[in-house]
Structures are given as C-alpha cells and as structure tokens.
Amino acid sequence: MIRAFALLAAAPWLVSAAPRLPRIVSINPCVDAVLRHVADPAQIVGISHYSQDARATSVPLGWSARFHATSGTAEEVVALRPDIVLAGPHVEPATIAALRRLRIALVQYPVAESVPESVAQVRAIATATGHADRGTALAARIAAAAAPSAVRPVGALVWQGNGLVPGSGTLTDDLLKRAGFRNMSAKYGLRQWDVLPLEYLIADPPRVLLSTAPAGVQDDRMTGHPAVRRLGRHITVVPYPTRLMNCGGPTIIAAMARLRQVRRGVGG
Structure with missing residues (x-):
C-alpha cells in the first residue's frame, strides 16, 4: 500500500488546469530505476546515493552521475526544494517531520513482493511525475517480459x-x-x-x-x-x-x- 500525506495540498500540479511538472527527489534506488524511464531529466533534482554505487545501483552509472545524490537526510532533501519526495518504506523520522513542516509531499512505496505489485508501483510513480502514459508503456513491457512460461517447472x-x-x-x-x-x-x-x-x-x-x-x-x-x-x-x-x-x-x-x-x- 502506498503511503502519502498532504499530497494534493503540497502538489498543486496534480489538480491545476495547466499542470506543472513537479520537481522530484528520490531517496530510494528502486524508485530511481523507474524515474529513469518515466520522468523528464529536468524534473529529477535528487536521487539516492546508492544509485551512484556500482555495488548497489539498479541504473547505469552514466545516467545516475548526471544527478545530485543524497543519503536521504532532512537537510539534504529540503535544500533541493522538491515538490515531491519519493521513497521506500523506511524514511528517517526527522526527514518525515521536516517534509511535513514544509508541506512537501512524501510518497512511500513498499517492497514489491510480486510482479503485479511492482507494475502497480510503476504506474503510481509515473503518475506522480506527471507522465502516467509513460508508466502505462513501461508497465506493459514488464508484464510482457514476465508472462508465465508454459514449460514444466x-x-x-x-x-x-x-x-x-x-x-x-x-x-x-x-x-x-x-x-x-x-x-x-x-x-x-x-x-x-x-x-x-x-x-x-x-x-x-x-x-x-x-x-x-x-x-x-x-x-x-x-x-x-x-x-x-x-x-x-x-x-x-x-x-x-x-x-x-x-x-x-x-x-x-x-x-x-x-x-x-x-x-x-x-x-x-
């Protein structure tokens, strides 16, 4: 289940007649991997430091090197002035408190335990960036790649x-x-x-x-x-x-x- 607070209040681009693409900070490497496919590079003002670590990244290092990386602390995230912060299930309480205080939207995604759950997250992340259509396209590619095999297990x-x-x-x-x-x-x-x-x-x-x-x-x-x-x-x-x-x-x-x-x- 995706957790969010003050999303509409802090994210006017989702409800305005002429939507403005949000400035995004991701503090989760798995979210970074989705953003690479669904967000405009200019929207991404911060990514997880894990995405710039060859031992932990799920994205090409050449791509991640283009962006500012943070360890997810309140000071680092707030300094980037995002409209929305996308994160995994675990976020430091101080970071959560700072974002609430400044009315910056935070959306947390749990660890997906199945292909359908992961596809749903892809769609949700793409919608949060303002590019739901790109999420639909990526979700279709994932679903096709993961179609069940008919061979004997x-x-x-x-x-x-x-x-x-x-x-x-x-x-x-x-x-x-x-x-x-x-x-x-x-x-x-x-x-x-x-x-x-x-x-x-x-x-x-x-x-x-x-x-x-x-x-x-x-x-x-x-x-x-x-x-x-x-x-x-x-x-x-x-x-x-x-x-x-x-x-x-x-x-x-x-x-x-x-x-x-x-x-x-x-x-x-």
Whole structure:
C-alpha cells in the first residue's frame, strides 16, 4: 500500500488546469530505476546515493552521475526544494517531520513482493511525475517480459552470500515461477527470507542453483566453498547477478531474460 500525506495540498500540479511538472527527489534506488524511464531529466533534482554505487545501483552509472545524490537526510532533501519526495518504506523520522513542516509531499512505496505489485508501483510513480502514459508503456513491457512460461517447472534455488535464500512471498519467487522454475526454498522449510546452511544444500541440492557470487569469484565464504564448486559436476550452477534482485520495476525485464536463458539451458 502506498503511503502519502498532504499530497494534493503540497502538489498543486496534480489538480491545476495547466499542470506543472513537479520537481522530484528520490531517496530510494528502486524508485530511481523507474524515474529513469518515466520522468523528464529536468524534473529529477535528487536521487539516492546508492544509485551512484556500482555495488548497489539498479541504473547505469552514466545516467545516475548526471544527478545530485543524497543519503536521504532532512537537510539534504529540503535544500533541493522538491515538490515531491519519493521513497521506500523506511524514511528517517526527522526527514518525515521536516517534509511535513514544509508541506512537501512524501510518497512511500513498499517492497514489491510480486510482479503485479511492482507494475502497480510503476504506474503510481509515473503518475506522480506527471507522465502516467509513460508508466502505462513501461508497465506493459514488464508484464510482457514476465508472462508465465508454459514449460514444466524445474527445481531451482537462488543462493546469496552467506546462504541467504529468497522464499515464498518474494518478488524473486514470483519471477522463478514465471520463468519455469519451482523455488525449492519451501522444501528446506525456509521462511520468506532465510539462511540455508551449506550442509543442507550439499545433502539435497536443487537441480539448478542460481548463485549471486560473480562468476569466477572464489573468496565468498559460502558460494566459493569447494563443496559448492563440486556441485557443478552434478547440477546446473549458474551466476545470477545481485543487481537483478535489488529492485522490481524495469529490473524485472532483465531478470526474466536471465532466468529464461538459464531455463532454456536446462532443457526438459
């Protein structure tokens, strides 16, 4: 559910006869990824500092370098004089209080747990920027990329550093199903986000293991373990970049392309 306060009072461009495009500050990297496709660059007066970090960004660094980045503090955000601030579910109380005091609209978006939820957020963000039509177009691209596959599901697991696994009720789980996989998280008794010990993985491996460790990296304590490398002789172990798990929105298009590629390689 999207939370907003004083939106109409602080955002006259939404109700005026001749709408003015709002000045936008985003303090969430996943919102940044959507803004890249739906907002005019001149509207974006601030983005999340994570979008300028090669390890965390979900947008091209060349794009994010064009904008002022903030860590989301009240001082930084207010200094940019936005009409509206777009954020994730967690915002510092001081920032919320400052925005309320100055009657600057804040809209918060929760972490999407499915493709439909992510598509709805894309539409909402695009509407907030004044470009609902662009949101409709991007939503259609995402929905087409994530159309469910008709192939027989193959057991798979996404395994991150330190053994963290996305389970039922996550966006990754929804994408796996749509690409023709069966998320094996439930088989191990794991919760929505949980840690799978190395011993359990070795004793009963899935048919496909999607590892978020970069290809060739051997220094991760879990994914670089010799026992995991030996699994590659018996099951399909393939890289699945962490950046494909950081956000929904347009990232879903790239994530589904990768998952479908892996599924084709596994065969029937």
